[in-house]
Amino acid sequence: MGAGVQIVINGILIGGIYACxxxxxxxxWGVMNIINIFHGATIMLGAYITFWxxxxxxxxxxxxxxxSMLTLFLIGYAVQRILxxxxxxxxxxxxxxxxxxxxxxxxxxxxxxxxxxxxxxRPPYATWSLALGPLVVPFLRLIIFxxxxxxxxxxxxxxxxxxxxxAIRATRMDRETAALMGVEIEKIYALTFAIxxxxxAGAGSLIGTAFVVEPGMGDSFLLKSFVVCVIGxxxxxxxxxxxxxxxxxxxxxxxxxxxxxxxxxxxFILLVVILLIRPEGLFGREYYAR
Amino acid sequence: xxxxxxxxxxxxxxxxxxxxxxxxxxxxIVALVGMNGAGKSTLLKTVSGIVxxxxxxxxxxxxxxxxxxPAQVVALGIAHVPEGRRLFGGLTVRENLLMGAYTxxxxxxxxxxxxxxxxYFPILRERQRQLAGKLSGGEQQMCSIARGLMAxxxxxxxxxxxLGLAPLAIERLLPTxxxxxxxxxxxxxxxxxxxxxxxxxxxxxxxxxxxITMEGGSAALLGSSDVRAKYLGI
Numbered sequence: 001m002g003a004g005v006q007i008v009i010n011g012i013l014i015g016g017i018y019a020c021x022x023x024x025x026x027x028x029w030g031v032m033n034i035i036n037i038f039h040g041a042t043i044m045l046g047a048y049i050t051f052w053x054x055x056x057x058x059x060x061x062x063x064x065x066x067x068s069m070l071t072l073f074l075i076g077y078a079v080q081r082i083l084x085x086x087x088x089x090x091x092x093x094x095x096x097x098x099x100x101x102x103x104x105x106x107x108x109x110x111x112x113x114x115x116x117x118x119x120x121x122r123p124p125y126a127t128w129s130l131a132l133g134p135l136v137v138p139f140l141r142l143i144i145f146x147x148x149x150x151x152x153x154x155x156x157x158x159x160x161x162x163x164x165x166x167a168i169r170a171t172r173m174d175r176e177t178a179a180l181m182g183v184e185i186e187k188i189y190a191l192t193f194a195i196x197x198x199x200x201a202g203a204g205s206l207i208g209t210a211f212v213v214e215p216g217m218g219d220s221f222l223l224k225s226f227v228v229c230v231i232g233x234x235x236x237x238x239x240x241x242x243x244x245x246x247x248x249x250x251x252x253x254x255x256x257x258x259x260x261x262x263x264x265x266x267x268f269i270l271l272v273v274i275l276l277i278r279p280e281g282l283f284g285r286e287y288y289a290r
Numbered sequence: 291x292x293x294x295x296x297x298x299x300x301x302x303x304x305x306x307x308x309x310x311x312x313x314x315x316x317x318x319i320v321a322l323v324g325m326n327g328a329g330k331s332t333l334l335k336t337v338s339g340i341v342x343x344x345x346x347x348x349x350x351x352x353x354x355x356x357x358x359x360p361a362q363v364v365a366l367g368i369a370h371v372p373e374g375r376r377l378f379g380g381l382t383v384r385e386n387l388l389m390g391a392y393t394x395x396x397x398x399x400x401x402x403x404x405x406x407x408x409x410y411f412p413i414l415r416e417r418q419r420q421l422a423g424k425l426s427g428g429e430q431q432m433c434s435i436a437r438g439l440m441a442x443x444x445x446x447x448x449x450x451x452x453l454g455l456a457p458l459a460i461e462r463l464l465p466t467x468x469x470x471x472x473x474x475x476x477x478x479x480x481x482x483x484x485x486x487x488x489x490x491x492x493x494x495x496x497x498x499x500x501x502i503t504m505e506g507g508s509a510a511l512l513g514s515s516d517v518r519a520k521y522l523g524i
Contacts, residue, residue, distance in 0.1 A: 163388070170378045170389050177376040180338060182364040182393035182441070 002134040007256050008249065013141040015248020017210065019241045020148035020203040021221050022228030023155060024196035030234035031172040031192045034084065035092065037099040039225055040218025041106040042072055042197050046204025047121075047213045048114060054121050061121050062147065065205045069198040076197025080190040088189070103218070110215035119213040126209070144206045149241075151202050155195070156237045168192055220264065227271045233280065291316045291476055292337070292368075292445055297346035299336040305344070306332040308500045314445060319467075319477045321491035321508065323484045323521065329500040330480045331373055334447050338370045339363045351444070365393045369438035373449040373480075375430045379423025383414055383433055386422045390440030400440070407436045410466050428459030435463075439470065446470070447478045452486050464490055484521040488512050496521075 025039045049068035053059040079102065087094040128139035159165035171178040171188050179185050203221075211217065224247065232243025247270065254266035292314040300306040306329045314320045324330055335341040337348055339360040348355040355363055364370075369390070378386050387407060391400045408415040411432045417425065422433055431451070438446055451467075452460045460483075467490060471477055481487035488494050488508040496504040496517065504511065511517050 163392075166381070166385055166389060167392060170381060170385075173378045173380055174376055176340065177372055177378070178389070179340065179360045180364070180370050180372060180376075181389045181437075182361040183389075184359070184361050 006135055007252055009135060009137060010141075011249035011252030012245055013137075013145045013248070014252060015245035016145035016148040017203065017207055017244070018224050018228055018248050019244020020151050020206065021200065022225040022232070022244055023152060023203070023237065023240045024199035025222075025225035026229045026232065026234055026236065026240045027155070027199070028193055028196040029229060030236070031168055032084075032088070032189055033092070034088075034095040034099075036193075036196070037096055037222065038079070038102045038106070039099075039196070039200055040220075040222030041103040042076070042200040042218070043204035043207060043221045044110065044213075044215060044218040045075075045106065046072055046201030047208030047211075047217065048110065048204075049201070050205040050208045051119050051121050051213045054123070055119075061123055061205060061209045062143065065147065065202050068201040068205045072201030073194045073198035077190050077194035079197075080193035081186075084193065085186060085189065107215045107218070114215070116215055121209045121213065123209065140209055144210055147206055148203065151199060152237065152241050155199060158195075159237060164188075164191065223264070223267055227267050230271055231274055291318075291351055292478070293347075293349045294333075294337070295347050295349075297333070297336065297348065298344045299332060299341055299346075300344065301332075301341065306500050307336070309346070310497070310500070310502055312495055312502065314476050314478050316444075317471065317474055317476055318493065319471050319479060319491045321479045321481065321484075321487035321494040322497055323481055323487050323494060324497035325521075326482060327499075328497045330497055331449055333497070334370055334449050334478075334480065337363070337368065337447065361393060364441050364443075367442070367444035369441040369443035369446050371434050371438040371446065371448040373453070375434040377422040377425075377430055377433055377437070379421065381422060382419050383422050383425070384418040386433055386437050387414070387418075387440050390437035391442075393441060399442070403440055403442055407439050410439070410470060411436050426459075427455055428462065431455060431459070431463060432466075435467075439475070443475060445476045445478065447480075449480045451479055451481050452483045453481075460486060484517065485512070 021043060024042070025036060028034055028036045046068040049071060050061050050064040053064045053067065054061050083098060084095065087098055126140050130137040130139060130142070159169060167178065167183045167188055168191070170181070171183060171185060175185055207221065227247055228240055228243040231246055232239030232241070247267070250270050251263065251266050255263050294310060294312040297307055297310040298305060310333065312322070322330055322333065332341060336343050337355065339355070339358050339362065343356050350366060350368060353366060378389060381389070387404060388400070391403060394400050394403070413429060414433055414436055417429065422430065425433060435448065451463065467477060479487050479491055488511055491508050493506065494508050494511045495502050496511070504514065504516065
């Protein structure tokens, strides 16, 4: 019983991170209809920013979150304006190839500059944990979980309650009509991509404190983001949260039952099962762009 | 107020509009009628800046609109109510209306305009928190017109007012449109339903395969044997 509850707790805690990682991917895919392969590399870059600020200057990883978010916001804005803008409206594969190319550049640059060494970010409180009877809640995981939820909430509030957020949602639903209202679509797209990148970078910073930091770390999170989106439905922020939590739970329970060797297989199996049962995602995608 | 001269426009190499001349005066309701595919929507899209003109000029209040982006055209005071309503179905009625005021920066002004629009369409105030996608057809058309009005336009262009609406819903819209017009907003009305459009309008144009073939006062057009034979089946 105690072990079962412990697994559920672990699953939820890890699920919060997955949700946060999937959020930006879901936003960009939902609004711009782009499968952004570069999302994984963005997470990696965010993690490295946190690693270096912590390693070189001893800055607390949580404090570095806004720094990596702002940095990748700017990079994301530039990437969208300069590169992705040129291929919008083209075949879906163009975006995949372009962002895959960017990923290759970023990952190999990371190898070149920072080597392939496995790095870890260990703030003083990394070993703390809260004991509730037989249950253990690692303090750092809890902090990351809460920070992930905060980031998610921030995005939900921004999209739901601000003028620009409303314009992003309107653009997602009907681009041409949004343009008729005076929305400058290219700016909205650049902003959406930048926000997606910033959230991914923030997730990367948090992930860096719980996982190994290395140039190729983005790959598995890209896959996980994909699964989170498919579970939660595209561009649906609440859905991404539920998708992340579901995925975290299923993965943790799966590992407990089948052993850690099946960890990544579980992601694929979940993806296939959900696509078979509900191809529109658990929460559907009503009112999306035509 | 709006003066279109020698307009040629289309998509890619396909020319849809050929040498179109059309004017809308201040506080006037002008109907542009014609069959499906005559190029009516293309004309509006060209004015709005979605379609680029190939030749000719579009002048609004002494400003040349050729080549302006939709955002600039809206800001100058032309609102476009697109064919098929095109509401943002997943946004609430209120959010849809606020989208119409996207180019307006002054919050107080937007709030005042919202009150004004609600006075034209009280039902929208009641439904403001509902998703626009859940409204009935008539209410959707009201919402779409209201969204256009939120831009505080001098000229309101309505594409296919009556398409897909019940006769009763159309009857309910007409007095409101007259009221909006009396308050100083010019209206350019496109409709396949020639009778409805010309009854509302002061003047009208008939567009056939991209050319204006007839123009004149509404009564004269409704009385013309050509219009009666082609569009009213009398």
